[in-house]
Amino acid sequence: AQSVTQPDIHITVSEGASLELRCNYSYGATPYLFWYVQSPGQGLQLLLKYFSGDTLVQGIKGFEAEFKRSQSSFNLRKPSVHWSDAAEYFCVLSGGYNKLIFGAGTRLAVHP
Amino acid sequence: NAGVTQTPKFRVLKTGQSMTLLCAQDMNHEYMYWYRQDPGMGLRLIHYSVGEGTTAKGEVPDGYNVSRLKKQNFLLGLESAAPSQTSVYFCASSPWTSGDQETQYFGPGTRLLVL
Numbered sequence: 001a002q003s004v005t006q007p008d009i010h011i012t013v014s015e016g017a018s019l020e021l022r023c024n025y026s027y028g029a030t031p032y033l034f035w036y037v038q039s040p041g042q043g044l045q046l047l048l049k050y051f052s053g054d055t056l057v058q059g060i061k062g063f064e065a066e067f068k069r070s071q072s073s074f075n076l077r078k079p080s081v082h083w084s085d086a087a088e089y090f091c092v093l094s095g096g097y098n099k100l101i102f103g104a105g106t107r108l109a110v111h112p
Numbered sequence: 113n114a115g116v117t118q119t120p121k122f123r124v125l126k127t128g129q130s131m132t133l134l135c136a137q138d139m140n141h142e143y144m145y146w147y148r149q150d151p152g153m154g155l156r157l158i159h160y161s162v163g164e165g166t167t168a169k170g171e172v173p174d175g176y177n178v179s180r181l182k183k184q185n186f187l188l189g190l191e192s193a194a195p196s197q198t199s200v201y202f203c204a205s206s207p208w209t210s211g212d213q214e215t216q217y218f219g220p221g222t223r224l225l226v227l
Contacts, residue, residue, distance in 0.1 A: 004154075009152070034215075036218075042220065042221075043202065043218045043219055043220040043221055044155075044202065045218075046215060046217075049215060090155070092152055097144075098155065099157055099160065099170065100145075100147075100155070100216060102154030102155045102156070103153055103154055104145040104153060104154045105152075105154050
């Protein structure tokens, strides 16, 4: 079965601290993986995507993610968090025919 | 270039009423999608379309109908609204080009409350 698991529902970090959001997927073939961010009351914005090739992908706003096939993971990282990064983050798997399978999301709070 | 737009932004319905949500995109994308977002569940696909005149069911299609009469528009209909359809609805579109086929662009959402 195709699925995405984000183990952490809420995460709180201090401004300037590093961040890692976890994501695990289940898919029978090479996955297409994405991270989207949703600010309060807003739509979704694409942070980065992995299709193939280099397993470390760079995105916007200083985010990066690493694809690890052996662990079925696609964790999102940022070395220094800013208060404006407070939002909900979704790990997403493309299940073929462009149909997206979303994780439940991780809500990030940033303390000053 | 407005991207993906949705109308209306917010609506309150009574149980049993009908309504149509409109999604429009100006990027000449082939594929369009309707999702609903509920707390703690991420987004779930309701229906999608791979081209003008075609539609297909997603993960949670019951209670909804869709139409894609024009390439740039994708309509989501609720024939008889139920409180369980209270949600935030997102429309998205994606191109059909190699290398970018699977990236979807989202609208701002429609918040629907069914009383």
